[in-house]
Amino acid sequence: MRSGSRFLISGGDSDKLQVGEFVLAIGNPYGLSHTVTMGIISAVGRANVGIADYEDFIQTDAAINPGNSGGPLVNTRGELIGINTAIFSRSGGYQGIGFAVPSNMARLVMDQLLQKGKVTRGWLGVTIQEITPELSQKFGLKTAKGALIGDVAKGSPAEKAGIKRGDIILEFNGKKVSDVGNLRNMVAQSKVGVQIPLTIMRSGKEYGINVTTSELPKDVSEITPGNVPEDTAPEGLTGLNVMELTREISRQLGLPRDEKGVVVVRVEPGSSVEDAGLRKGDVIQEIDRKKIISLDDYIRIVATIHSGDTVLMFINRDGKKFYVTIKAD
Incomplete structure (x- = not known):
């Protein structure tokens, strides 16, 4: 032409x-x-x-x-x-x-x-996951719509805007967020360096917040986990054994030395824990929005869980962080 x-x-x-x-x-x-x-x-x-x-x-x-x-x-x-x-x-x-x-x-x-002469993608600096019916119930949503924040990268546009782990993005630039893919596309297509309004839900309340996206970084590093010790640990939830996350285990899993939580060392086949997708090597960092710093924290919190309860856990798997719900046996 x-x-x-x-x-x-x-x-x-x-x-x-x-x-x-x-x-x-x-x-x-x-x-x-x-x-x-x-x-x-x-x-x-x-x-x-x-x-x-x-x-x-x-x-x-x-x-x-x-x-x-x-x-x-x-x-x-x-x-x-x-x-x-x-x-x-x-x-x-x-x-x-x-x-x-x-x-x-x-x-x-x-x-x-x-x-x-090139394509630039917008970047928020968050890990996001789909809202399941179980998660929507635990976070007080009326419908399973939006994108749940699993983690916020340090120094990212999201952190600078005040977005936190556990927030749910409901709207991006005036458009409703239906799911993770929908949000990902909208962020990628956003103009870099332009302030964009968001609607988020935090602790059951909706807030308006502005974020200025930056360009998607070229390099994305992947963490390869090491081997998890075979030691057994006290059983809290049925079908799950954990032990304290030591610096040595953090090193083997490729996690920061100061990472906190308990590490899964055994998942019973056929249990509700396995059905929920938990694996050996996963690090549990929250239960029902309560932080797990040590094995004592884990034991104390799971002691309050009853059969039939839906439990919300925050998991770190190979450096990727997300929420999961488990039906206690």
Whole structure:
């Protein structure tokens, strides 16, 4: 296309797409150029597909086959609303499930490449996890919506804004947060260095807070755990044995020397603890929002737990921190 020439297709607003809307997929499947197929929008905001780091796909049943990738997905007004990207198929051919990158997401990437020559992603500096029905109950939420903060990186935009572990992000820049993938995409697409309003829940109350995102760091380090001693320890919750987290064990697990808590040394197969996903080597740092500094803290707190109680634990696994709920046997 010559410099200064007009685009051959007008852009639509992919944020306004509705499920059931008719769309057309244009491409070159199997070398058959100028092929047009028709379908509907099957879903929007589709994530966890395993195709890309940041996923917010439009799902369509318009026939997409090898050769369609990179072609336009347009609405009935001829406006570009997506870029055909991939299909879900066991045979390699069309099975009624295709994915397209929303035009608004593609436009952000295009603009950054034209202006800066690279793509920059916004960064908050938090680890987040999904809100399960059990977690929503423990944190006083009416619905399982939002993203739960598991940890806040030191010196990060989130820490500077006053965000804390256990906070739940409900809104980002005026838009409701449905889940972790939704928040991750919004943060990544945010303009670096711009102040953004958030709505968070802390201790059952909603607060407004402003955060200025920075650029996503290039290097992300991963911690490899060592071996956990085979020593047994007093049993608190049924199906779980722990021991105090010493400096030597912290070193073996690749954790900071001053990390506090108790380390899981045994999980009974078939127990509710195993069902909840706890593993040998996990470090328990909180139970029901109470800090676990020593083995004595653990023993004292679990003594108050009764059969049938739902227990909220804060876990450090290989340096990754998150909450988990366990139904006490």
